[in-house]
Amino acid sequence: MADLTWRATAAPRRSTRTWRVSTSAVVVGLVVLAVLVVPPLVNLDEQAVDLGAKLQPPSWAHPFGTDDVGRDLLLRCVYGLRVSLLVGVVAAVVATVIGTAVGAAAAAFGGWADRVVMRLVDLFSSVPHLLLGIFIVAMFRPGVWPVVISVGLTHWLSTARIVRAEVLSLRSRPYVDAAISGGASRWRVTVRHLVPGVLPQAGLAAVLMVPHAIWHESALSFLGLGLPTHQASLGTLVQSARGSLLAGDWWPTLFPGLFIIVPTLAIAGLAGAWRERLNPRRRSELML
Amino acid sequence: MTPDAPATPDPVLAVRGLSVRFRMRGDTFVRAVTDASFDLRLGECLALVGESGCGKSVLASALLGLLPGNAETAGSAHLGDTDLMTAGENVLARSVRGRRIGLVPQSPAAHLTPVRTVRSQLEETVRELTGPPRAEVRAAAERAAERAAFPADHLDRHPHELSGGLAQRAATALALIGDAPLLLADEPTTGLDRDLVERTVDELKRHTGDSRALLMITHDLAAAERIADRVAVMYAGRIVEIADAGDFFGARGPRHPYAGRLLDALPEREFTPIPGMPPELTALPDGCAFAARCTRATERCDRLPAFENSVACHHTLEVQRA
Amino acid sequence: MLELSAVTAGYEPRRPVLRDIDLDVEQGESVGLLGPSGCGKSTLARVAALLHRPESGHVVVDGETVHDWRYRAPRELRTAFGVVFQQPRLSADPRLRLAALIAEPLRAVGRTGEIPRRVEELAATVGLGAELLARRPHEVSDGQLQRACLARALVLRPRYLVCDEMTAMLDASTTAALVAVVEDYRRESGAGLLAVGHDRTLLERWCGRTVHWSQLTGDRGGDRAQDLEPAGRTAPGTA
Incomplete structure (x- = not known):
């Protein structure tokens, strides 16, 4: 007993996952840093036009090159990411709050209320998101908030379904029976036992929604319906680069494109790790 | 701590000084299994019994190499000439699980x-x-x-x-x-009706026959009594007694006071609970872990009793129980 | 007295899992209901505890006929029952610490002032220490969690206890301990007990009267999930 030599157990396939998670975390960290710190720090005007230096390929002075009016693309990308991320996060929060409220209410009340609400959800879902989104932005003048509203109002449907399914499964747990027997009202069971139980799932849905919302913003802006073209967002950047791409100038498209793809993959990577943590079989590492 | 077996063929499974602990936050440890040693031979059925949380399921997971990442092990468990504790995941996956250890699961x-x-x-x-x-x-x-x-x-x-x-x-x-020469049944009867429990364990016994060995992990003493050749009693991570099943359940009775009280708790016997609860596996006492609940405890029990003659106790129940 | 008469209940329309069941539990009486798994005895327990609305039949609690179930049942009637289920893991909200779990019914009925005293009392009764009370369900063993669930069932001092396979997952010592807690409470309060289970030895030792499911159905059976062989032995009479 005195000379115990302890060995760690081999945990298969753990290293690659850790690698993926830490890479994602680093990327997300860099993105947040870039978006929060860089603009106030460098204090450069991303709108500064330099017609003498238009459409220059990447160089030391302009690592991402310049666009067709000579604006520095690195700076434009960072500002664009800032706008897109803001739109993405706010829209995801709006969508998640609506989705959670609708889904939880439908499941908690059940019966005809549930049926009516969920048929409405089905109805909304049958219309393509983008079409509905276009319809909503078209009612406003171009700007950031119409895009947020458009994305938020079209993306709560899947969250509502997820939350409803989760609440329904929790509702049949014996601990709900025990709460009823302990005198709890329907409202109390819902807010104290059911909704807190689905919050991790809803939070996960929100995180997964951020990249989705960023793509959606980009798509709307690319179609010329989202943000005004002079305002840098990842979507407007790609859109205004169309002409140059046909002329063989690749950098105005490539870098904003990478700025859309890499951060969204990183966010999705972190969300994936979170989902795995929610998996009940992994939650208690201890198996006593 | 040598096994008390006569010179018989090599055991199918030889466990020596097996310990498992889980590293928790703040460098505390949950000592789930401590210094477990036993042999299992062909044609033999060993029932590992104990309360929930005593570490018996962790022992099973350790034998199968299915411990989570925060676990650490010590000691050995030889299945033939393979040490399950040091074999890599590849060996376990390709040549042990399914091929040399068949798992009968808790909830089919x-x-x-x-x-x-x-x-x-x-x-x-x-x-x-x-x-x-x-x-x-x-x-x-x-x-x-x-x-x-x-x-x-x-x-x-x-x-x-x-x-x-x-x-x-x-x-x-x-x-x-x-x-597989070794069948490992982890709580195979949980939640089953008594008739089904009996049928299930009878079938396990039949499959064991002379060509396999069966390690049955269970909290169901009646199921253990029905088919086990030997019984190992686990308390707070340690095996405190290994006994012939006939003696253990029969007239001689168990020798470790904990085992005795556990049997007395059965509804067909005294139906009296053991007062108190087992110690937390994060804070095991230095001495006998059962002393705090034991009516025979003296100051000698502050020292850890050695596992001798198949029992780990300073005050064994050697007299036949009335 | 708790009276169930001609109860038919199920989960899908026209597919009852139990049909036309009569069962009485007197104040202060302990009744063991013995039956194979899947026979519908848990459903009957839920009907009795006002947790599942039967398709037809009557439930009368101390002379008061029950008209509504679950949330719609009057609170005084619902809280006249303490329920304990088979699987403590599923019976405990995973986010609540054991102390909060035990106190939950007091909080639900607005008697928060009694919480400290009652939780302390009941923790001592079921044998949970202060350190365990501060833990969450995934940090304790099945046996410890079931002790907390039993404490929760007793916290409002119910007139009837309904224990559905309370000890099926537990070892002998914890089983004996929990049964002793239930019996102490019954002796002291005069509450009635309906203990549902499949372990004949246990129920006959525990309860004053043991009823086999087949006696309630008059062996019409047939509704249970088919098994390969029927449960071999038939019930002897009541004890």
């Missing part, structure tokens, strides 16, 4: 894949473990089902269409396919 309904029929799961396992010619897979799967008394006309059903007893047989059929 959860162990079977819900979306596939019993037949397709049996065939997959047959292909994976024995690799017969393609044409013979079907027949081999049917033979496997027959061996576990799983009715052929239920083979094309999905797990949710089976009763508890049949699901248990399907899981047993899967465990038997690899012809």
Whole structure:
């Protein structure tokens, strides 16, 4: 007993996952840093036009090159990411709050209320998101908030379904029976036992929604319906680069494109790790 | 701590000084298994009994190499000439699990894949473990089902269409396919009716026969009494007594006071609980872990009793219990 | 007295899992209901505890006929029952610490002032220490969690206890301990007990009267999930 030599157990396939998670975390960290710190720090005007230096390929002075009016693309990308991320996060929060409220209410009340609400959800879902989104932005003048509203109002449907399914499964747990027997009202069971139980799932849905919302913003802006073209967002950047791409100038498209793809993959990577943590079989590492 | 066995053929499984601990936050440890040693021979059924949380399921996971990442082990567990504690995941996956240790799971309904029929799961396992010619897979799967008394006309059903007893047989059929010399049954009877418990353990005993060894981990003392040749009692992570099942459940009775009180708690005996609760595995006492609940405890019990003559106690119940 | 008469109940329309069942539990009486798994005895327990609305039949609690179930049942009637289920893991909200779990019914009925005293009392009764009370369900063993669930069932001092396979997952010592807690409470309060289970030895030792499911159905049976062989032995009479 005195000379115990302890060995760690081999945990298969753990290293690659850790690698993926830490890479994602680093990327997300860099993105947040870039978006929060860089603009106030460098204090450069991303709108500064330099017609003498238009459409220059990447160089030391302009690592991402310049666009067709000579604006520095690195700076434009960072500002664009800032706008897109803001739109993405706010829209995801709006969508998640609506989705959670609708889904939880439908499941908690059940019966005809549930049926009516969920048929409405089905109805909304049958219309393509983008079409509905276009319809909503078209009612406003171009700007950031119409895009947020458009994305938020079209993306709560899947969250509502997820939350409803989760609440329904929790509702049949014996601990709900025990709460009823302990005198709890329907409202109390819902807010104290059911909704807190689905919050991790809803939070996960929100995180997964951020990249989705960023793509959606980009798509709307690319179609010329989202943000005004002079305002840098990842979507407007790609859109205004169309002409140059046909002329063989690749950098105005490539870098904003990478700025859309890499951060969204990183966010999705972190969300994936979170989902795995929610998996009940992994939650208690201890198996006593 | 040598096993008290006569010169018989080499054991199927030889566990020596096996310990498992889990590293928790703040560098505290949960000492789930401490210094467990036992042998298991062909044709023998050893029942490992104890309260929930005493570490018996962790011991099973350790033997299968299925411990989570924060676990650390010490000691050895030889299955033939393979030390399960140091063998790599590749060895365990390719040549141990299924092939040399057949696992009879705790809840068969959860162990079977819900979306596939019993037949397709049996065939997959047959292909994976024995690799017969393609044409013979079907027949081999049917033979496997027959061996576990799983009715052929239920083979094309999905797990949710089976009763508890049949699901248990399907899981047993899967465990038997690899012809593993060691069967490991982890709480095989939890939540089953008494009749089904008896049938399930009888079948396990039958499959063990002379050609296998069975390690049954259970909190069900009646199931253990029914089929075990030997009983190992676990308390707070340690094996405190290993006894011949006939003696243990019979007139001689257990020798460790904890084992005695555990039997007395049965509804067919005194039906009296042991006062208090087992110590936390994060804060085990230096001495005997049962002393705090034991009526025979003296200051000697502040020292850890050695495991001698198959029991670890300073004040064994040597007198025949009235 | 708790009276169930001609109860038919199930989960899908026209597919009852139990049909036309009569069962009485007197104040202060302990009744063991013995039956194989899947026979519908848990459903009957839920009907009795006002947790599942039967398709037809009557439930009368101390002379008061029950008209509504679950949330709609009057609170005084619902809280006249303490329920304990088979699987403590599923019976405990995973986010609540054991102390909060035990106190939950007091909080639900607005008697928060009694919480400290009652939780302390009941923790001592079921044998949970202060350190365990501060833990969450995944940090304790099945046996410890079931002790907390039993404490929760007793916290409002119910007139009837309904224990559905309370000890099926537990070892002998914890089983004996929990049964002793239930029996102490019954002796002291005069509450009635309906203990549902499949372990004949246990129920006959525990309860004053043991009823086999087949006696209630008059062996019409047939509704249970089919098994390969029928449960071999038939019930002897009441004890």
